[in-house]
Every structure is written in C-alpha cells, then in structure tokens.
Amino acid sequence: MKIIVPMKRVPDPDNVDKVKISSDGKRVSSEGLDWKPNPFDEYAVEAALRLVKDSGTDKTTGEVIVASIGPEEATHQVRWCLAMGADRGILVLGDDHELDASVVARALKKLVEKESPDLVLMGKQAVDGDSNQTAQILAGMLGWPQATFAGRIETPADLSRATVTREVDGGCATVTVKFPAVISVDVRIVTPQAVNNNMIPPDKLNRDGPRYASLTGIMKAKKKPMDRYTLEDLGVDTTQRVKTISFSQPPARSGGVILDTVGELVQRLKEEARVL
C-alpha cells in the first residue's frame, strides 16, 4: 500500500499570535517564529505510519511519501517527517502567496498521477490559512471518495478499504471508503487507539500524540530519497481561484479584573455586565 501525505510548513502554531502584518497591509510576516509541519499533517504522518509500519519490528506493509509544496526551506519539515519514519519525500517548489487550495490540489493531483497511491492521507486544515478545503477539492478533482475529519481509521489486514469515523456536528458519522481515496484527519487521530489496521495486537498501545523523531530516525532521514520539482515541471496550472487583497488585525481583547470572591463576581455580572 502506498500513502501520500501532503504536508505544509507553517509558522509555529503555538506562537501565531506573534505573526505580523506588513505596513501596507498586504503581506504577513512570521519573522522570528520557527517553522513547523502543520500539526494536522504531522498527525496524518503519524496515522499513515500506524497504518503500514509495525514500530516494534522493522516490518512494513507499505510506503509513506511526504509531499510538500513550498519554498526550498520546507525541506527541513519534510526531513522531520522522514525522521519520524516516512520513507520518501517530495518537494514541489512554490511560493506561499502564489498558492491557494485549488493550486495546491492541482499540484497534488499531478503527484497522484505520477505515484498512483492507494490513499492520500492529509490534514483537515492548514493552521496558517485555516481554509479546510484542499482534501475535498483534491477528492473532487480525482473523482475519489473523501472521508474528512477522521477521528478513527480502521482497515482490514489486506488494506483494501478504510472505515472512518468522522467527527461532525452532532456526533460521529462512520463511512467506509474503498481505495483509492482521500482521507483528512482531525486531532483525535493521534489518540492511542485511533488507528487500527487489524495487524498490530490490540494490547500494543500507541503513545498519545505523534511520535518524536529518534536520533537514529534523524540519521536515517538524511539518506532517504527526496524528489524535487517545480510547479512548471509538473505542468500545474497556477491560476488562483481566490485572491487575497489585504490583511487586518481583529480587535484585541484585553484582560479584565481578578476578583476576590464568587459573590463579587455574581454582583458584577448582574450590575456591571448585565448578563444575569
């Protein structure tokens, strides 16, 4: 089984409140912040590894390819995912403000045509743009089934299909998709029992969260293959369907008062805030 995991590099998600707008309001600067793999994509890498690798042994039932569209520097984040255990990297050179979800999906479609994966397993949203569109667009482009917002994935041991529990409004919807398919993952996919390929003994628990790259993982990653393309090489139509005109700062909230007693709180809520 072959899995492509698309991965975007994003400014450190825990510090995005420090992202700045340029003085003309037309650019975003994340100067001084580290770049990280989009957390949902790191979760997708973890889920892919749980599907095809047995971490106890070196046994593997498939290949995990991490693909990023971004600047040369995104090599670091791809290598990070290789250090986690993915087999191979692809970097498609592209500048963030020339991309929108449809351009990214077109580039991914070209990679799908090259690689013929059984599954594209990706994040449900990139936490810089927060669009939550690419997986659905890609599935529509390919005419493949889509299972978005996956909190659990279960496959039979022959990996022919996946039963996906989707986290949706009002509860959980479960669907079964036959491969090839696109699955986008939600945060719960990295809880210990969220991925079950019916090969790993049920008593063998995964840790909570995505795995760390081990030292040997990091050493190995340096030697793992990495293909490079430009959007042009792949023949990607780069027409954007969404144009960003400007950025602005939403009104900030400032901290209020610390009160000594619950009685005072209730009084303030009643008389000052008038919400009781």
Next chain:
Amino acid sequence: MDNILVIAQIFDGQVKKSTNSAVTFASRVGSFIGGSYSIMALGDDLSGQTPHLSRLGAQRVILAEAPGLDQALAERWVPIIEQVVRKGSYKVVVSPSSSTGKDVLPRLAQHLEAGMASDVMDVSYEGDKLNYVRPMYAGNLNSTVQIPTEVEVVTVRQTEFDPFEAVAQESPVEMIEVPPPPEVLERIEFNDFEKSISERPDLPDAQVVVSGGRGLKSGENFKIIEELAELFGGAVGATRAAVDAGFIHNDFQVGQTGKIVAPELYIAVGLSGALQHVAGMKSSKVIVAINKDEEAPIFQVADYGIVADLFKAVPELIEEVKKLM
C-alpha cells in the same frame, strides 16, 4: 432574479439556526449585487422542514428528496447542487460553515471550477467585487479576499450574522428531479451515525456557554459544568484536552478545530486558554475564567477572573446564581 443560492443546514429533522444566518448573508449580498436568493435543501423527506424554509424570504425553495440524502455524503450531494447552480446560473453559493458545509462546499467549488472562501465573517462590495473577510492563524489575523471565478462559493460563520427573522410571506416550493448517484458512490458507503447526547442547546446557538478543561480531572466531575450550564439554560463546552481525555464527547469541543461560539456569557473553568481554544470563543461578549493558576493565559482574555480551586468556586457560583432566581 435569484442569483444567490443558500444550502440549508438540517440536522435531526430540524432546520438549524445557522441556515438563517446564511440567509442574512445572502440577503446582504443580494442588496450589493442586485438580485435575490433561493434556498436549497437536500434530504430523504423534507416535508417537515418546508414550513420553516418557505418563510425565509427566498425567491424559491428548491427541494431535492431521495433516499439516503440525509447522510449528506459530499459525493452524493455535489452533483445535485452542481446541476441546480448551473441551470439557475447562480453567482454565489453559500452555506453555514457547519461540518457538512465544510465537507461539501469545497468539492462543489471544484466541480464548478469556482474559488471558495471559508468561514466568512463579513462581506462588503467595492468596484463590482464582493470582498469577504475571513479569519486566519486561529483568528489572530483577518484577510480580505475576492473570488475571480464566475461562481463564488462561501461558507459563513453563524456567530457573525444575526439569524434572519421569519417573514409572513411564503416562498414558492419546487421539487427537483434528483440525478442518479454518481459512479464514485460505489466506493463510499455510509455506515452509521452516533449522535452525541445533550439536552442543552447547540453550542453556537447558546446565550451562555460553560466550558471545562483538563482541570475537571474526570468525566464524572463534568457534572458541575452541566449543572452550572443548566442554571442558565446554556450549553456545555470543552477543550481538546478534556475531549481527548474522554471526559466528554468531541462534539462539545470549542476552538480552532471545534465549535465557534459567541455567547453573551462564556464561563471558562479549569482550562488554560491555549490560543487554539481562545480562537473559538474570543468573540463572546463577557468572559469569566476560573482557574487556580493566576498565570493562566485565559486571564488575558477574560473580563472577570477568579483565581481559585474550581471544585470550591463552581459550587459556590451555583449557589450564588440560584439565589438570584
């Protein structure tokens, strides 16, 4: 002429309030570009929802009924909506940014070769173009975007558009012929739906939200959050940490990847105020935080803070509020 199409959000037999918010957006866009809106709904049997839908000021209500449409599979819905959009030459297609809207509309946009703006919070009109304001970076920045394609697809944030009030005049209702399932449907099967159980109002609709975090320590302890919420007729929310730990169903997660709420009163209990959580509640009118750690970042967004053990402060709060009733 109707040139805007609203896709209704229906769940468990009810037209969701978020539909009314999308209608408010549509009527605003209509006043900008000239024209009006129609509302489309898809489901197994929509007779129960038609009275609600037909009083939302639409040019017409378009119903697509067929067995299985309640499952809201994007693969099934998209060709049906696509056909309506093409036939009616709609220029703007909008739905609430519910999980269904988020799932279906990007795929629809792709079928229509249209650009899409997610989670729109405001719309204006300048020099012939609609400008959409939408949040990025967990709500730390807003961007203004335009969509240059012939059709424009958007999902809108319920909390930013007051729900459209029902009108007396009834819209005409049309039933369309549903095209047969596309081939891709052979590769996806709907298995089941496990409903999250809550007697409380839906999070985005609630006037009061009481949320608990990891500080609650167990699902059992979440009962005090329920009790407090119940006093206000409010909804219960939670952090990702609380959901991951199994204290409460994922449907109650508030934040960047959960529900977006903007109630009159938000009470944050035993949660630190990570920016991914704050992204989902910072538009609340009044925020109260109860946390034993005075350094917790939640106090930087709260209007009123109590630095205390929640297991002492919340029961006290329940008692004090009861006295007022």
